[in-house]
Amino acid sequence: MVENQVQDSHIIQLDKKEKKLALYTEDIHVYYGQNEAIKGVSLAFEKNKITSLIGPSGCGKSTYLRSLNRMNDEIANTKITGKIFYRDIDINAPEIDVYEMRKNIGMVFQRPNPFSKSIYENIAFPLKRHGLKDKAKLDEIVETSLKQAALWDQVKDDLHKSALALSGGQQQRLCIARAIAMEPDILLLDEPASALDPISTSKVEETLINLKEKYTIIIVTHNMQQAARISDYTAFFYMGNVIEYDQTRKIFTRPKIQQTEDYVSGHFG
Amino acid sequence: MQSSIEERLTKKSKKAKLETFGKSLSFICIAFIVLVVISILYFVASKGIATFTQNGVSIGSFLGGTDWNPSGKGADGQPLVGALPMITGSFLVTFLSAIVATPFAIGAAVFMTEISPKMGKKILQPVIELLVGIPSVVYGFIGLTVVVPAVRNVFGGSGFGILAGTFVLFVMILPTVTSMTIDALNTVPRHYREASLALGATRWQTVYKVVLRSAIPGILTAVVFGMARAFGEALAVQMVIGNAALMPGNLVSPASTLTSILTMGMGNTVMGSLQNNVLWSLALILLVMSLVFNIMTRLIGKKGAMK
Numbered sequence: 001m002v003e004n005q006v007q008d009s010h011i012i013q014l015d016k017k018e019k020k021l022a023l024y025t026e027d028i029h030v031y032y033g034q035n036e037a038i039k040g041v042s043l044a045f046e047k048n049k050i051t052s053l054i055g056p057s058g059c060g061k062s063t064y065l066r067s068l069n070r071m072n073d074e075i076a077n078t079k080i081t082g083k084i085f086y087r088d089i090d091i092n093a094p095e096i097d098v099y100e101m102r103k104n105i106g107m108v109f110q111r112p113n114p115f116s117k118s119i120y121e122n123i124a125f126p127l128k129r130h131g132l133k134d135k136a137k138l139d140e141i142v143e144t145s146l147k148q149a150a151l152w153d154q155v156k157d158d159l160h161k162s163a164l165a166l167s168g169g170q171q172q173r174l175c176i177a178r179a180i181a182m183e184p185d186i187l188l189l190d191e192p193a194s195a196l197d198p199i200s201t202s203k204v205e206e207t208l209i210n211l212k213e214k215y216t217i218i219i220v221t222h223n224m225q226q227a228a229r230i231s232d233y234t235a236f237f238y239m240g241n242v243i244e245y246d247q248t249r250k251i252f253t254r255p256k257i258q259q260t261e262d263y264v265s266g267h268f269g
Numbered sequence: 270m271q272s273s274i275e276e277r278l279t280k281k282s283k284k285a286k287l288e289t290f291g292k293s294l295s296f297i298c299i300a301f302i303v304l305v306v307i308s309i310l311y312f313v314a315s316k317g318i319a320t321f322t323q324n325g326v327s328i329g330s331f332l333g334g335t336d337w338n339p340s341g342k343g344a345d346g347q348p349l350v351g352a353l354p355m356i357t358g359s360f361l362v363t364f365l366s367a368i369v370a371t372p373f374a375i376g377a378a379v380f381m382t383e384i385s386p387k388m389g390k391k392i393l394q395p396v397i398e399l400l401v402g403i404p405s406v407v408y409g410f411i412g413l414t415v416v417v418p419a420v421r422n423v424f425g426g427s428g429f430g431i432l433a434g435t436f437v438l439f440v441m442i443l444p445t446v447t448s449m450t451i452d453a454l455n456t457v458p459r460h461y462r463e464a465s466l467a468l469g470a471t472r473w474q475t476v477y478k479v480v481l482r483s484a485i486p487g488i489l490t491a492v493v494f495g496m497a498r499a500f501g502e503a504l505a506v507q508m509v510i511g512n513a514a515l516m517p518g519n520l521v522s523p524a525s526t527l528t529s530i531l532t533m534g535m536g537n538t539v540m541g542s543l544q545n546n547v548l549w550s551l552a553l554i555l556l557v558m559s560l561v562f563n564i565m566t567r568l569i570g571k572k573g574a575m576k
Contacts, residue, residue, distance in 0.1 A: 071467060076387060103469035113460035116483060126468040129478065175464070182468060 010256040011245040013044070020047040022186050022216035023068065023105075028082035028092075030063050030072060037063045039240040040082070045186075045233075050208060050217040052227035052248070055237030056263070061220045064237070065188050068218065069105040070098050086186070103130065106179035110191040112171035114163035114178070119146075119155050122163045122174055123181045130182075141181050148214075149177035150207045169200020173207060180211065187211065189219040193226065205230050224264055228252050236260045310556070317553030320546040326350055331550060337514035337530070339544040350547045352527070354516045356554065359526040361431050361517060362506060363499045366438035370446050371492050375481070378450035383476050389451075400444035409505035412437035417509055426521035429511030434526070437505050442495035449494055453487025454480060490566045497562035501555060503528035527551045 014021060024044035030037045038060045045051050053061040063072065070092070072078045084092045091101050114122050123142045132138060142159070146152040151173045155166070163174055172192055179187060189208070193201040201223075208217055209230055221227050227234050228248060235245040236259075244251060244260040255261045320326050326348060334351020336343065343349050377397075381389030416436045421428030457480050465475040481488070511523025512533055531551050538545040 069467065071463065074462070074466060099469045099471045101469075102467055107463075107467035109460060109463060109467070111460055113458075113464040115461065115464065115479065125478075126465075126470060129468075129470050129474050178464075178468065 008257055009241065009243050011043070011242055012247075014046055016044075021045065022047040022086075023218075024085050025068070026083040026085070028064065028067060028080065028084065030060070030067055031079040031081075032075075033077045037240055038067070041237075041240075041242050042082075043235055043242060043245055045216060045218055047216050048212055048214075049232040050212050050219060050230050051233040051235065052231035053218065053220045053235050053237055054222075054224065054227050054263070057222075059237040060240040061235075061237040062190055065190055065218060065220050066107075067092075068186075068188055069102050069107055070096075071107060073098065103182050104184050105186045105188060106182055106184035107188040108172070108175050108179050108190065108192050110194055112168055112175050112195065114166070114171050114174050116162065116164055118160045119163045119166070119174060120159040123178050126178065127181060145177040145181040146174075148180055148207070148211060149173040150203060150210070151177055167200070169196045169203060172196060172200070172204055176204070176207060176211075180215065184215065186216045186218065189217065191220050191222060194222060201226070224252075224266075236263060238263075313549060313552050313556050316546060316549035318550075320350070320543070320550045324348065324543045324546060326543075326547070331547075332356070335516050339534075339538075339547050348543055348547075350543075350550075352547075352551060352554070354514050355525050355527045355530050355551065358431065358434075358510065358517055358524045359500055359528070359558075361524075362434040362438055362510070362526060363496050365431070365435040366442055366499050367446075367492055367496045369435065369439045370443045370495060371488075373443060374446035374450050374491065374495075375488065377447045378454055379476055379481070381451055382454040383472070383480065394448075394451075397444045397448050400440075401448070405441065405502060405505040406508075408437055408441050409508035412505060412509040420521060424521045426519075427511065427523060428521070429509060429523045430519075430521045431510065431517050431524050432520040433509040434506045434524075435520075437509050438499045438502060441502060441505060442499050445498055446491045446495035449491030450484075450488050453484040453491060456487065457483050486569050486572060489569045493562055493566050493569065497559055497566075500558055500562065501528065503532050507532050527555050531555075 022045050026042050028038055028041045041064055053065060055061050066072045067080050068084060072080060080092060082092060083090045086101070086105065115125060117125060120142055123145055124138045127138060127141060143152060146155065151170060154170065163171065166174060176192070193204050196204065205226065208219070211217060219231065231248045233245065234248040234251040236243045236251065238259060244255060244257045251260060252264055255264060320331065321328055330347065331350055331352055333353055334349070335353050336349040336351045337354060338349040341349050377393070381393050412433060416433050417428035420433050424432065461479050461483060462475055465479045506526055507529035510525060510529055512525050512529050513523035514525050514530060515523070517524035531548055534544070534548050538548060
């Protein structure tokens with residue numbers, strides 16, 4: 001069943017005029033040294049929707065996600081070509097201020113990575129770095145973002161305790177809260193629930209569904225059910241290519257490509 | 270003939286015997302090392318304390334006195350064994366060289382881990398390792414021919430003194446402190462950096478506020494380690510410090526350290542005499558101080574780990 005060449009693919013084109021697009025990419029290639037990890041991916045992400053990227057390990061979905069806010073820049077020997085349009089600006093261009101861009105395109109990682117500071121400081125710290133000094137305003141943002149991440153009720157009495165004392169699921173929701181405190185347009189999540197137990201996972205999922213009213217969410221996941229449960233669109237990655245990109249219910253019920261069907265039904269991968 | 274499983278279960282096999290043998294072998298080795306360390310400690314301590322018990326020198330006049338002339342006697346009939354000038358000299362060169370070396374070490378380490386890891390690994394790491402390996406007599410020789418005249422020309426005086434010692438020690442401990450700081454920065458998990466960068470922090474903000482902050486225990490350990498090395502360094506310092514057992518009035522007049530007086534004096538005294546015992550007392554101070562440095566690095570490490 002394993003094919004090295006892409007024979008067929010089905011990628012829906014979201015029209016700029018019909019749908020509001022948060023982000024779209026044109027012909028993204030990512031090279032790690034000699035190795036081409038992403039082989040020309042063009043996708044468009046609709047605003048205020050959740051799009052999940054699925055595919056077997058090593059298919060390039062995380063790499064693609066990380067290139068969307070240029071976190072791959074930090075890895076030596078990486079070259080990214082192609083265009084990433086955000087507000088009609090190519091953010092993959094060299095003259096882009098990546099720090100400003102990352103404020104608008106936030107990211108949450110696979111492993112919860114709170115700073116070893118208090119819960120409050122974890123959220124306030126980046127805001128302070130960006131020049132927000134007003135204590136009352138900081139308090140307010142900390143509260144609203146913790147509420148949005150569905151963590152407020154559990155931590156409101158110990159905001160000044162170390163974030164590392166939280167459970168894994170709470171830490172991950174803290175990281176989500178920290179990301180949304182910056183009020184980004186787009187939230188990128190790299191397998192945010194893969195290190196969590198089922199209860200924490202469902203809480204994180206709930207959080208994400210609530211968040212899509214305000215944000216556009218792109219999530220990489222290994223969990224097929226998770227993609228089916230929470231996302232509006234799904235892209236199936238395989239060997240650095242997108243094989244199929246469509247509305248999630250179509251991907252999971254009537255996929256157009258055989259490989260997709262095999263993967264979502266658990267026959268390979 | 271194959272013995273039954275029951276039989277083999279209750280008997281010790283060859284492998285099990287080998288296991289016991291290996292265990293006892295490694296135990297013997299560690300016991301030997303511990304024994305050596307304890308005997309050294311005991312020997313130095315008993316000799317060092319003899320100054321106070323046998324020769325009747327008071328601890329106060331040893332630690333607080335400023336006149337050093339073990340073969341002579343003072344007006345009160347007490348031997349002149351005030352070690353304060355050397356203690357001061359040792360601490361001065363140690364702290365000064367650490368103060369000068371730390372910013373350089375942190376800067377170099379940040380460059381090598383955060384800014385240009387590729388060049389850092391390829392070129393700078395070998396250079397630093399080379400610096401660690403240079404024998405101290407070479408450093409001292411360079412200090413004598415380059416640093417001392419330079420100090421003399423710029424600051425006046427003979428050139429020998431605390432300042433020259435500081436410069437030489439600075440170069441000597443820099444590689445140690447740098448490479449340990451590099452290790453400390455490398456142990457900061459990558460996801461800390463990613464967390465910070467993904468929030469739109471600049472590289473400098475990430476380095477300054479996240480990476481360096483969480484590496485503080487490691488960096489402190491590196492500095493204390495460098496200080497321990499500076500404190501115990503004998504040869505190179507002895508060559509440039511001037512070896513006058515006087516209280517250092519300024520940084521460019523000849524002074525001395527515990528180690529330099531030790532190396533100068535140890536060949537010229539008779540075992541059991543006061544002159545010899547008092548050198549052991551100096552050695553005891555060195556030993557105790559290196560113990561203190563050791564405990565300090567441990568405490569810092571523990572405190573950092575608890576976070």
